Amino acid sequence: MTVGILFDMTKCIGCGACADACKEQNKLPGPVEEVTTAYTWTTVEAREGQYVRHLCMHCLVPTCASVCPVAALHKTPEGPVVYDADKCMGCRYCMMACPFDVPKYQWDRAIPIIGKCIMCTSRVKQGEATACATACPAEATVFGSRADMLKEAKERIRKEPDKYIDHVYGLKEAGGTGVLMISGVPFEKMGLKAKLTDEPPAMRTWQVLSNIPDFVAVWGVFLYGVHWITARRDTVAHHEAARKGPDTIDTTHTGRPS
Amino acid sequence: MNSTATLPAGRFRLGFWTTVFALLTIPFLAITFLRFSKGLGAVTNLSDKFPWGLWIGFDLLCGVGLAAGAFTLTAVVHLFNLKRFEPIVRPTILTGFLGYIFVILALMFDLGQPWRIWHTIIYWNPHSVMFEVGWCVMLYTTVLSLEFAPVVLERFGFHAPVRMIHRLITPLVIAGVILSTLHQSSLGTLYLIVPSKLHPLWYSQLLPLFFYISAIGAGIGMVILESYMSKRAFGRHLEMDLLEPLARAMVVALGIYGLMRIQVIVRNGSYADVLNLTYEGKMFLLEFVLGVLLPVGLLAFRKLRTSPTWLVVGAFSAVLGFVVNRLNVSVTGMERASGIRYVPSVMEVIVSVTLIGIGMAAFALAVRYLKIFPEEKPAEEPEPEGS
Numbered sequence: 254m255t256v257g258i259l260f261d262m263t264k265c266i267g268c269g270a271c272a273d274a275c276k277e278q279n280k281l282p283g284p285v286e287e288v289t290t291a292y293t294w295t296t297v298e299a300r301e302g303q304y305v306r307h308l309c310m311h312c313l314v315p316t317c318a319s320v321c322p323v324a325a326l327h328k329t330p331e332g333p334v335v336y337d338a339d340k341c342m343g344c345r346y347c348m349m350a351c352p353f354d355v356p357k358y359q360w361d362r363a364i365p366i367i368g369k370c371i372m373c374t375s376r377v378k379q380g381e382a383t384a385c386a387t388a389c390p391a392e393a394t395v396f397g398s399r400a401d402m403l404k405e406a407k408e409r410i411r412k413e414p415d416k417y418i419d420h421v422y423g424l425k426e427a428g429g430t431g432v433l434m435i436s437g438v439p440f441e442k443m444g445l446k447a448k449l450t451d452e453p454p455a456m457r458t459w460q461v462l463s464n465i466p467d468f469v470a471v472w473g474v475f476l477y478g479v480h481w482i483t484a485r486r487d488t489v490a491h492h493e494a495a496r497k498g499p500d501t502i503d504t505t506h507t508g509r510p511s
Numbered sequence: 512m513n514s515t516a517t518l519p520a521g522r523f524r525l526g527f528w529t530t531v532f533a534l535l536t537i538p539f540l541a542i543t544f545l546r547f548s549k550g551l552g553a554v555t556n557l558s559d560k561f562p563w564g565l566w567i568g569f570d571l572l573c574g575v576g577l578a579a580g581a582f583t584l585t586a587v588v589h590l591f592n593l594k595r596f597e598p599i600v601r602p603t604i605l606t607g608f609l610g611y612i613f614v615i616l617a618l619m620f621d622l623g624q625p626w627r628i629w630h631t632i633i634y635w636n637p638h639s640v641m642f643e644v645g646w647c648v649m650l651y652t653t654v655l656s657l658e659f660a661p662v663v664l665e666r667f668g669f670h671a672p673v674r675m676i677h678r679l680i681t682p683l684v685i686a687g688v689i690l691s692t693l694h695q696s697s698l699g700t701l702y703l704i705v706p707s708k709l710h711p712l713w714y715s716q717l718l719p720l721f722f723y724i725s726a727i728g729a730g731i732g733m734v735i736l737e738s739y740m741s742k743r744a745f746g747r748h749l750e751m752d753l754l755e756p757l758a759r760a761m762v763v764a765l766g767i768y769g770l771m772r773i774q775v776i777v778r779n780g781s782y783a784d785v786l787n788l789t790y791e792g793k794m795f796l797l798e799f800v801l802g803v804l805l806p807v808g809l810l811a812f813r814k815l816r817t818s819p820t821w822l823v824v825g826a827f828s829a830v831l832g833f834v835v836n837r838l839n840v841s842v843t844g845m846e847r848a849s850g851i852r853y854v855p856s857v858m859e860v861i862v863s864v865t866l867i868g869i870g871m872a873a874f875a876l877a878v879r880y881l882k883i884f885p886e887e888k889p890a891e892e893p894e895p896e897g898s
């Protein structure tokens with residue numbers, strides 16, 4: 254079972270309890286900041302008469318995990334995309350690649366690591382809801398299996414079609430995400446990324462990377478073949494020349510400076 | 512031998528640059544200290560919105576790309592058996608090697624925890640392009656140092672290992688060409704993951720191929736430039752009989768590359784940015800004029816190709832255009848999606864410049880103490896054969 258979070262922008266009252274609960278659960282230093290940082294993994298922003306939460310989307314095929322050279326990020330069987338700070342070498346490719354601009358960096362530390370929402374993975378493993386969903390007083394952030402959350406989202410839209418945009422954000426975006434959002438205002442206006450492909454970005458690089466073994470074999474044989482042909486032509490020319498007489502040997506061609 | 516006329520000028524130039532770089536060492540050391548005690552935020556203009564800057568866009572992408580002359584020329588000499596190019600193989604291998612050292616040093620600054628760079632060896636993720644890049648850097652640096660080792664070993668009179676390397680030269684060169692092909696293209700593949708972020712003037716599924724071909728073009732340009740600079744610094748003559756056919760190869764590579772770029776841009780409609788002269792459009796024009804139109808337009812003419820001045824102008828333009836292209840992919844093309852403008856901090860620039868200086872000093876030392884360039888010979892009969 255893959256877990257999911259449903260966030261309903263029309264229901265959120267902007268109390269900020271989720272962001273506070275997140276700080277406490279993950280022992281993040283300092284107060285909740287304006288935007289997400291390595292120390293603030295979720296924020297609540299007022300826009301267009303609604304509230305929007307920013308947090309990791311926990312993609313079904315996470316781009317961040319696909320790009321990390323040392324596999325410091327990975328998707329757990331339960332669904333959260335988690336981070337192993339002991340492996341990370343700080344290349345920041347995950348930040349560059351994430352289609353939702355989620356991973357943040359400790360720019361102010363001599364020994365920096367990445368910070369991002371890990372969907373309270375220790376709680377989720379024990380079957381508990383995330384800290385944010387538990388803290389929410391307004392049923393704006395709810396937690397459950399992704400399938401149930403999707404059903405709930407569609408149900409809410411069906412019941413009040415005038416109130417909602419007919420789209421579940423995260424159903425297909427970047428290949429689908431564990432966090433789903435519904436809204437009464439177009440999603441771009443809420444500051445969410447539009448123009449995302451339905452196919453996970455990781456597929457694009459994999460198309461290239463998966464061909465490397467074949468490429469190495471073919472290119473290697475080809476290059477060796479070229480060498481074989483040109484070297485052979487050289488020896489033949491040499492022999493021919495030797496038969497005709499030493500004067501005609503073109504030493505500039507074969508001579509190696511010793 | 513060196514003409515007395517060129518020698519003092521050469522001395523003066525070296526002295527001038529030595530002074531500049533020596534003066535840079537002090538701020539460089541201070542920045543290094545700050546970088547490792549206070550973190551990346553204290554010295555760079557990087558941020559959560561713009562995580563990759565000059566050190567990736569210039570040091571990594573250009574450092575690797577401009578080292579492409581090494582694999583191109585070793586392939587030409589050892590695989591295609593055009594032995595007359597042999598005299599300029601050593602300096603190109605040296606540049607390639609120093610280029611990779613430059614990249615590794617730059618990564619030491621850019622990685623958040625560079626002391627963990629060896630993690631790529633034990634924690635594998637074959638789905639990651641960065642994983643491929645890491646392995647290519649490690650393996651190709653090894654190949655380059657093996658290819659260059661004979662020069663050093665010779666100097667100290669160790670002949671047995673030199674003979675061994677000579678016997679293994681074909682597999683070594685083939686490994687080098689394969690690794691370079693993978694590495695040059697993988698730097699383009701790095702950006703395939705951001706279809707929603709990189710501006711369509713630069714984003715294309717063909718990015719790996721673009722990076723590869725343009726690196727060959729600009730790598731050859733570097734070989735020409737290097738010959739010219741060592742001519743100025745060490746009072747050597749320019750091997751026009753070798754550089755002219757190389758320039759032809761550069762024209763072909765850049766010509767193919769230019770056409771492919773135009774096709775992509777026409778097809779995805781992003782030429783509108785060029786016509787409307789948006790910020791991205793202007794930067795693209797700058798890159799395309801310098802990197803493709805000028806060098807191809809100039810050096811397609813035999814008259815200009817055989818003139819040392821125009822040859823150098825064309826090569827220099829190609830290299831400049833290449834640098835602008837890599838910065839466009841890594842910075843210009845990513846700015847709109849990030850919502851901010853990134854300009855490197857003075858400290859970032861000082862680190863990059865000082866690292867280049869260290870590379871150039873190493874090159875000069877190597878030329879002085881090792882046998883990099885062939886002894887000046889009396890003029891050889893010109894080669895009638897083409898290509």
Ligand code: SF4
Pocket residue numbers: 309310311312315316317318334351352353354355356369
């Ligand atoms: S939103 Fe970004 S950080 Fe979160 S799982 Fe997806 S790719 Fe990874």
Ligand code: SF4
Pocket residue numbers: 320321322323324325326340341342343344345346347348367
């Ligand atoms: S910064 Fe760390 S977690 Fe992110 S891709 Fe690099 S090594 Fe992986």
Ligand code: SF4
Pocket residue numbers: 264265266267268269270271272297304306385388389390391392393394
């Ligand atoms: S706790 Fe619930 S209502 Fe309060 S800000 Fe978070 S999502 Fe909105």
